[in-house]
Amino acid sequence: MYVLKPIPHSGRDLPRIREFATQHGGEGVRVRPGDLMEVAAENGLALELSDAQGTAAIALLYDFSRDDAVFGEIGTMVVGPDHQGQGLQHFLASVQLIQIAAQDYPFDGGNIFAVVTPGTASEHVLVNKVGFVDWSPGELVTELRSLAGIPFNPEKRNLSAPNGAIKRAAEFLLSLRASAQVYRVPTGDSKVRIEFSWPFDEVVDELADVEK
Numbered sequence: 038m039y040v041l042k043p044i045p046h047s048g049r050d051l052p053r054i055r056e057f058a059t060q061h062g063g064e065g066v067r068v069r070p071g072d073l074m075e076v077a078a079e080n081g082l083a084l085e086l087s088d089a090q091g092t093a094a095i096a097l098l099y100d101f102s103r104d105d106a107v108f109g110e111i112g113t114m115v116v117g118p119d120h121q122g123q124g125l126q127h128f129l130a131s132v133q134l135i136q137i138a139a140q141d142y143p144f145d146g147g148n149i150f151a152v153v154t155p156g157t158a159s160e161h162v163l164v165n166k167v168g169f170v171d172w173s174p175g176e177l178v179t180e181l182r183s184l185a186g187i188p189f190n191p192e193k194r195n196l197s198a199p200n201g202a203i204k205r206a207a208e209f210l211l212s213l214r215a216s217a218q219v220y221r222v223p224t225g226d227s228k229v230r231i232e233f234s235w236p237f238d239e240v241v242d243e244l245a246d247v248e249k
C-alpha cells in the first residue's frame with residue numbers, strides 16, 4: 038500500500054525531496070530553486086507518495102502569482118524507477134487537479150500549466166491521458182517564471198489544463214476508488230491511501246457530479 042500526503046514544510050523534508058528529484062528526475066526535470074519548493078510545501082501543494090521502503094514519487098505545484106493573476110505549474114513530477122509503469126503520473130496529476138479545485142486555487146483555462154520535453158512519457162501522459170492542451174504563455178507569466186529563475190525554454194512544449202480537465206480527473210479517480218480514501222493505481226494491483234487534511238473522496242464525488 039502506498040500513502041500519499043503533503044510534504045511537510047520543514048527543514049528535514051525538503052532536502053530529501055530535492056535529492057529524490059535530482060537522483061531520479063533525469064533531463065526532463067529541472068531542480069527548482071529551494072524557495073520555490075518551500076512555497077509549494079507551505080501551500081500544501083507538494084505531494085509525496087511513499088511505501089514502507091521510502092519515497093516512491095513526488096509531484097509539486099509551483100505558484101507564480103502577482104496580485105489577482107494566478108498561475109500554477111504542475112512540475113517536478115518524478116516516479117522512482119521501481120515504481121514506474123503503474124500509471125502513477127496520470128494518477129498524481131489527477132490528484133493535483135482535484136487539490137487545486139479543492140483549495141479554491143483560482144482555476145480557469147490557462148492558469149494551470151506544465152512544461153514538457155517533446156517525445157517523452159510525460160508529454161504523452163499529460164496530453165493523451167490528463168487532457169492538457171497546447172498553450173502559449175502570456176507576458177506576465179513569462180516574466181514571473183523568469184524572475185523565479187526558470188524561464189520558459191523554447192525547446193520545450195508548453196501545455197495547460199482546459200476547464201474540463203478537473204471533471205475528467207475526478208471521473209478517472211472515481212473509477213479507481215477501492216474504499217474510503219483508498220484508490221487503485223491505474224495499472225496493477227497496488228493501492229494508494231490518501232492522507233489529506235480534507236475529505237478527498239467527497240471533493241472527488243462533487244467534482245465528478247456524483248448524485249447523493
Ligand SMILES: CC(C)(COP(=O)(O)OP(=O)(O)OC[C@H]1O[C@@H](n2cnc3c(N)ncnc32)[C@H](O)[C@@H]1OP(=O)(O)O)[C@@H](O)C(=O)NCCC(=O)NCCS
Nearest residue numbers: 062065114115116121122123124125126156157158159161
Ligand atoms: C514521466 C514519468 C513520471 C512517468 O512515469 P509513470 O507514471 O510510471 O509512467 P507509465 O510507465 O505508467 O506510463 C508512461 C506512458 O508513457 C508512454 N511512454 C513512455 N515513453 C514514451 C516516450 N518516449 N514517448 C511517448 N510515450 C512514452 C508509455 O507507453 C506509457 O503510456 P501508455 O500507458 O499509453 O502505454 C517517469 O518516467 C519519470 O519519473 N521520469 C523521469 C522524470 C520526468 O521526466 N518527469 C517529467 C517531468 S515534467
